[in-house]
Amino acid sequence: MFHFPRLEFSEEAGALRKDVRAFLASERATGGFVPAADCWVSAADPEFSRKMGARGWLGMTWPKAYGGHNRPVADRFVVTEEMLAAGAPVAAHWIADRQTGNHILRYGTEEQRLSILPRIAAGECFTAIGMSEPQAGSDLAAIQTSATRTETGWTLSGRKIWSTGAHYSHYMIVLARTSPAEGRNRQVGLSQFLVDLSLPGIDISGIEDLGGTPHFNETLFENVALPPEALLGTQGNGWAQCMGELALERSGPERFLTSLIALEHALPLIARHADERRAAETGSILANLRVLRRMSLGVAQMLEQGESPATAAAVVKEMGNRLENDIVAKLRAMLAGIPKSEWPVGLESLLREAVLHLPSNTLRGGTTEILRGIIAREMGMR
Amino acid sequence: MERETLTLITEGLERILSDAPLEAIDRAGGLGADADALWAALAENGYPKLCAAEAYNGFGAALADGLEFATITARHAAALPLADTVFAAGLMSAAGCEAPDMRIAIADPLDPASPVPHAAQAGAVLFLSDDRLICAKLTPDDYTVLAKAEDGTARLHGPPSDVIAEHAAPRWLTPQAFRGLAALFRAAQMAGAMQSVLSMTLTYTQEREQFGRPLAKFQAIQHHLSDIACETAASIAAVEMAGDALRADPICGSGVLDEIAIAKTRCGEAASKVAACAHQAHGAMGFTREYALGRYTRRLWQWQDEFGSETEWAALLGRGVLGDAEPSLWPRISQPL
Numbered sequence A: 001m002f003h004f005p006r007l008e009f010s011e012e013a014g015a016l017r018k019d020v021r022a023f024l025a026s027e028r029a030t031g032g033f034v035p036a037a038d039c040w041v042s043a044a045d046p047e048f049s050r051k052m053g054a055r056g057w058l059g060m061t062w063p064k065a066y067g068g069h070n071r072p073v074a075d076r077f078v079v080t081e082e083m084l085a086a087g088a089p090v091a092a093h094w095i096a097d098r099q100t101g102n103h104i105l106r107y108g109t110e111e112q113r114l115s116i117l118p119r120i121a122a123g124e125c126f127t128a129i130g131m132s133e134p135q136a137g138s139d140l141a142a143i144q145t146s147a148t149r150t151e152t153g154w155t156l157s158g159r160k161i162w163s164t165g166a167h168y169s170h171y172m173i174v175l176a177r178t179s180p181a182e183g184r185n186r187q188v189g190l191s192q193f194l195v196d197l198s199l200p201g202i203d204i205s206g207i208e209d210l211g212g213t214p215h216f217n218e219t220l221f222e223n224v225a226l227p228p229e230a231l232l233g234t235q236g237n238g239w240a241q242c243m244g245e246l247a248l249e250r251s252g253p254e255r256f257l258t259s260l261i262a263l264e265h266a267l268p269l270i271a272r273h274a275d276e277r278r279a280a281e282t283g284s285i286l287a288n289l290r291v292l293r294r295m296s297l298g299v300a301q302m303l304e305q306g307e308s309p310a311t312a313a314a315v316v317k318e319m320g321n322r323l324e325n326d327i328v329a330k331l332r333a334m335l336a337g338i339p340k341s342e343w344p345v346g347l348e349s350l351l352r353e354a355v356l357h358l359p360s361n362t363l364r365g366g367t368t369e370i371l372r373g374i375i376a377r378e379m380g381m382r
Numbered sequence B: 001m002e003r004e005t006l007t008l009i010t011e012g013l014e015r016i017l018s019d020a021p022l023e024a025i026d027r028a029g030g031l032g033a034d035a036d037a038l039w040a041a042l043a044e045n046g047y048p049k050l051c052a053a054e055a056y057n058g059f060g061a062a063l064a065d066g067l068e069f070a071t072i073t074a075r076h077a078a079a080l081p082l083a084d085t086v087f088a089a090g091l092m093s094a095a096g097c098e099a100p101d102m103r104i105a106i107a108d109p110l111d112p113a114s115p116v117p118h119a120a121q122a123g124a125v126l127f128l129s130d131d132r133l134i135c136a137k138l139t140p141d142d143y144t145v146l147a148k149a150e151d152g153t154a155r156l157h158g159p160p161s162d163v164i165a166e167h168a169a170p171r172w173l174t175p176q177a178f179r180g181l182a183a184l185f186r187a188a189q190m191a192g193a194m195q196s197v198l199s200m201t202l203t204y205t206q207e208r209e210q211f212g213r214p215l216a217k218f219q220a221i222q223h224h225l226s227d228i229a230c231e232t233a234a235s236i237a238a239v240e241m242a243g244d245a246l247r248a249d250p251i252c253g254s255g256v257l258d259e260i261a262i263a264k265t266r267c268g269e270a271a272s273k274v275a276a277c278a279h280q281a282h283g284a285m286g287f288t289r290e291y292a293l294g295r296y297t298r299r300l301w302q303w304q305d306e307f308g309s310e311t312e313w314a315a316l317l318g319r320g321v322l323g324d325a326e327p328s329l330w331p332r333i334s335q336p337l
């Protein structure tokens, strides 16, 4: 739990970083995107995703047979962190590239791998996460969506909520109950399904977030007929599979780099008003981010070595979420006293955007309270 | 130094420390017969000269290897200047001289008036003055012990004059580098102390019951422990990161100093949080002189201030960023590890 192995970047990773930076600079210069805070959730641009796919920057770690590029985890880390630092519009493909693709690679049928993964890697296929339900948030095992076997496959019924990007996604991995809980143990009898969102009986409706972005959704499944191969992995193993997915979901650089873009935008201004206090705040943010990045890279390394670092991932997310809040607070403190007339164009909006996203950091992907509980359990307190 | 050799040595150190009456030694302020016997055992194994070259009767380990010693002694709250002596002997060796067989304290070259940690426990002090590395004898006449401080920290009356060894400092050993390396040793010590605070707090909250159940079963207490664990993990990672940088560039270039600044900042921030959470979870018992938690937290609070507090180091980092022609954090955050 305390040891986060060192992940060393190769020379190729260094070259890759240069390529990515050059690409981002030229995209920005030609109006390809306007930097946004929280870009991996709220800035979706399928066109941008396709450009990344064309450059080989999606599905980077997957085998070539499935459209991947067979590159080390460190290379994918380079691409994702550079995208986040630039505030690039990566939301459309984010979930597919981060977790769904890996899940399909691990649990999917050969046909699913061959048909879906190359499209994800090309930036043409997007996916959503169907875990939460109106009555099941932190208490995920309380889900009521169910799938029952039929002669031709499965029937899926229920309601998922808060699914980021479901409105532009092609598939959703849905956690559903396939057999009853065993007494108090509700983690048994759950299974995951890879659901084609174009099937009849599926109704997706958008929900605006606090800042007015229609980024997440409620999805209704009314007796949706699924083919047999929609069952992902093993029937009854859904809980364990979900937890594996969460290690991918919780440990990446998006857990601490979402508000950096606002700070970066403000730094030249802060530098013109540099004093001891502002320098100390800046240095503290740098120290915290750099250390957390090292830990996040450590989790990536553990994942590559086939470990399941669920608790380490929880540590990264828990600290990352707190740090995001801290960065915004410190940024506001550093800007205090600087006349608005000097603020660069766009800073005010970036800051407002970062503020409006603050509550979500400590909720999505497992709340702070739940993560702390996971860490406490690892220490034998529960 | 080979990993296996270092492991053998650290295991030996752990054994000696585990067998020593460390609480009694601590209570005696790191002075007296028990402290002397413990030091004799360490010296017999050559541990104080871990980072000195073989020519100077050392093991030839890198200063980065010495960080492990710092972490281990701190995990035991050992009231002796082993980390500081390892540091001093390493620097003296780099300058081309052998350290005396004594406990050696180190003085902050950037703030010469600041009290010298371990002064009263040590027989000598190492300081850097006008590019000269000077090791001088310390006697009780040379200092006044600081009240309320740990480990015989004392204010020197002036630069001690009874010089044991003096040598030109290597060119890379600027006052900044000296202070930085010392700060990194303190960071490693903080990471060690935090590990013990974590395990003590875990044990205590699992054993003490209130309202008919162990404190550890209360969610609020679990969250304190989670915070301690996270901060400890971050501190360990920060020290490792700076240690890796130092290993790659043992003469402490500017890149290493940045990583050190990051480590001292991060560990210093963590120290406050860890100490606060641990004391909250311990209740009044933790606030006694008798109970052992204070042996760790008192040192955490002291170490966070020695050789530059987290605020000073953060400001140094921040001035670097804000002084750039195009101020930006990302190029620094994304440096190779």
Ligand SMILES: Cc1cc2nc3c(=O)[nH]c(=O)nc-3n(C[C@H](O)[C@H](O)[C@H](O)COP(=O)(O)OP(=O)(O)OC[C@H]3O[C@@H](n4cnc5c(N)ncnc54)[C@H](O)[C@@H]3O)c2cc1C
Binding pocket: A128, A129, A130, A131, A132, A133, A136, A137, A138, A139, A161, A162, A163, A164, A165, A216, A360, A363, A364, A365, A366, A367, A368, A369, A370, B219
């Ligand atoms: C921006 C955003 C995007 C999201 N995207 C997705 C998505 O794509 N797919 C998906 O499936 N879900 C998604 N979610 C849902 C997210 O996973 C849930 O919000 C989260 O699991 C918490 O559930 P809840 O919102 O129902 O809150 P609740 O579970 O009702 O929690 C409310 C409060 O009570 C606390 N609480 C609950 N149980 C305990 C306990 N045992 N001990 C202490 N405190 C407790 C929580 O920590 C929280 O502070 C998203 C959420 C957000 C905000």
